[in-house]
Amino acid sequence: MSGIGSLAAVPGGALPGKGSSGSAVRSDVERNHRALLDAARELLSERPNVPLYEIARRAGVGQATLYRHFSDRMAIVGAIAAEVLDEVEAEAATSAPEGAQGLANLLELLVSAMVRSGALLQLIDDEASGAEQPGTVTYELVRRLLVMVEGRFDGAKAAGALRADATPEDVVLVLGMAKGVIMGAAPDKRAAAASRALDLALNGLLAHRG
Amino acid sequence: MSGIGSLAAVPGGALPGKGSSGSAVRSDVERNHRALLDAARELLSERPNVPLYEIARRAGVGQATLYRHFSDRMAIVGAIAAEVLDEVEAEAATSAPEGAQGLANLLELLVSAMVRSGALLQLIDDEASGAEQPGTVTYELVRRLLVMVEGRFDGAKAAGALRADATPEDVVLVLGMAKGVIMGAAPDKRAAAASRALDLALNGLLAHRG
DNA sequence: GCTGTTGCGGACAACACTCTCCGTTTCATC
DNA sequence: GATGAAACGGAGAGTGTTGTCCGCAACAGC
Numbered sequence: 001m002s003g004i005g006s007l008a009a010v011p012g013g014a015l016p017g018k019g020s021s022g023s024a025v026r027s028d029v030e031r032n033h034r035a036l037l038d039a040a041r042e043l044l045s046e047r048p049n050v051p052l053y054e055i056a057r058r059a060g061v062g063q064a065t066l067y068r069h070f071s072d073r074m075a076i077v078g079a080i081a082a083e084v085l086d087e088v089e090a091e092a093a094t095s096a097p098e099g100a101q102g103l104a105n106l107l108e109l110l111v112s113a114m115v116r117s118g119a120l121l122q123l124i125d126d127e128a129s130g131a132e133q134p135g136t137v138t139y140e141l142v143r144r145l146l147v148m149v150e151g152r153f154d155g156a157k158a159a160g161a162l163r164a165d166a167t168p169e170d171v172v173l174v175l176g177m178a179k180g181v182i183m184g185a186a187p188d189k190r191a192a193a194a195s196r197a198l199d200l201a202l203n204g205l206l207a208h209r210g
Numbered sequence: 211m212s213g214i215g216s217l218a219a220v221p222g223g224a225l226p227g228k229g230s231s232g233s234a235v236r237s238d239v240e241r242n243h244r245a246l247l248d249a250a251r252e253l254l255s256e257r258p259n260v261p262l263y264e265i266a267r268r269a270g271v272g273q274a275t276l277y278r279h280f281s282d283r284m285a286i287v288g289a290i291a292a293e294v295l296d297e298v299e300a301e302a303a304t305s306a307p308e309g310a311q312g313l314a315n316l317l318e319l320l321v322s323a324m325v326r327s328g329a330l331l332q333l334i335d336d337e338a339s340g341a342e343q344p345g346t347v348t349y350e351l352v353r354r355l356l357v358m359v360e361g362r363f364d365g366a367k368a369a370g371a372l373r374a375d376a377t378p379e380d381v382v383l384v385l386g387m388a389k390g391v392i393m394g395a396a397p398d399k400r401a402a403a404a405s406r407a408l409d410l411a412l413n414g415l416l417a418h419r420g
Numbered sequence: 421g422c423t424g425t426t427g428c429g430g431a432c433a434a435c436a437c438t439c440t441c442c443g444t445t446t447c448a449t450c
Numbered sequence: 451g452a453t454g455a456a457a458c459g460g461a462g463a464g465t466g467t468t469g470t471c472c473g474c475a476a477c478a479g480c
Binding site for chain 2: 127170173200203
């Protein structure tokens with residue numbers, strides 16, 4: 001778990017005052033960082049393509065400050081996606097991880113997080129374009145997502161609950177499918193549409209005794 | 211079938227010289243119209259967000275000419291989507307429309323057309339935002355798509371091949387799912403990913419005797 | 421409170437894209 | 451070929467977004 005609240009551990013959170021000189025972090029820096037994350041989180045959830053200057057305005061800081069805290073758009077999107085993944089991980093830890101239900105539970109958590117968070121949505125969207133080279137924000141987050149998913153996948157597979165030809169990549173595919181539905185639906189219908197889509201896709205992944 | 215080749219019937223093809231005075235269509239108009247469609251089709255297939263001025267350049271005409279033929283982006287995208295739907299309809303007519311296989315065949319044709327044509331992809335993408343008000347390009351095309359799909363859906367449902375709770379909206383959902391996968395995949399992996407996604411989703415829609 | 425350092429923010433340059441204006445060219449007709 | 455009408459295309463105005471510069475303000479340490 002990449003610590004929420006630990007500034008230094010926030011991906012992309014290259015804070016201005018983070019030099020190795022060991023000086024304390026200025027209070028305004030920390031305050032602004034949090035304000036930016038909160039503003040971005042709120043705005044991205046409704047409008048994944050919201051311009052960065054609107055995020056800065058909502059946070060009550062100048063654009064330059066935003067860029068001082070996050071080098072580019074993907075840095076702030078990634079920081080929020082990381083927080084959301086933290087939360088999903090925490091929620092997932094409270095449910096039994098075994099069998100088909102374990103996989104279904106995790107996917108439900110992930111998909112409902114995608115509905116709430118435009119950041120996670122954008123992460124899945126970049127999965128193809130940016131996930132290939134190590135070092136990128138997308139790459140690290142997607143790897144983390146894969147690790148989360150693979151554990152549950154293996155459990156479901158071992159229990160004989162899945163189609164014989166099912167692979168972990170199929171699970172990523174399912175997330176991509178949910179993404180398409182969420183992005184294409186009107187805001188007030190996203191949750192229902194995504195839930196139904198996940199139902200269909202998961203059902204398609206299960207082993208059915210004919 | 212909205213006639214390919216019949217200029218007046220092309221949606222959004224409000225040709226400059228199309229006044230009711232009955233005068234013949236100028237040859238350069240027709241030539242440019244076709245050149246624009248061809249250019250757009252080619253460019254949109256690889257890059258759904260290609261700027262309009264690139265389409266004009268590829269067609270060998272000025273931007274003003276593009277706007278004289280198509281009032282805005284959606285007009286040209288819609289014109290191409292209509293052509294693609296024509297082709298899918300023609301292909302679909304050669305396969306048996308009955309039962310689950312009939313539905314599967316149509317969806318396969320549609321999804322592979324989405325892989326090839328960025329225009330159809332954008333149409334599905336707009337399905338939520340633009341399909342609500344009659345009169346828009348998106349509305350008419352989505353309605354046409356629904357009609358195509360509903361026939362086959364009813365056939366499959368009547369044959370008892372589908373889940374009891376399956377609705378025609380689920381089919382639209384499946385197309386949205388495919389869209390998400392296609393847009394998220396690297397160009398050379400789109401076909402495979404879309405095919406697999408369709409397999410999962412369709413399988414999820416089928417009735418499975420437990 | 422004073423001071424050096426660090427971060428701040430408004431304003432701006434740069435860019436990408438859409439859509440339009442107007443002088444020029446091409447077309448169909450005679 | 452001459453002529454009027456219609457379409458053409460280059461150039462540019464308008465718009466929205468990203469990313470940067472530099473004088474100014476806030477902070478931490480003394």
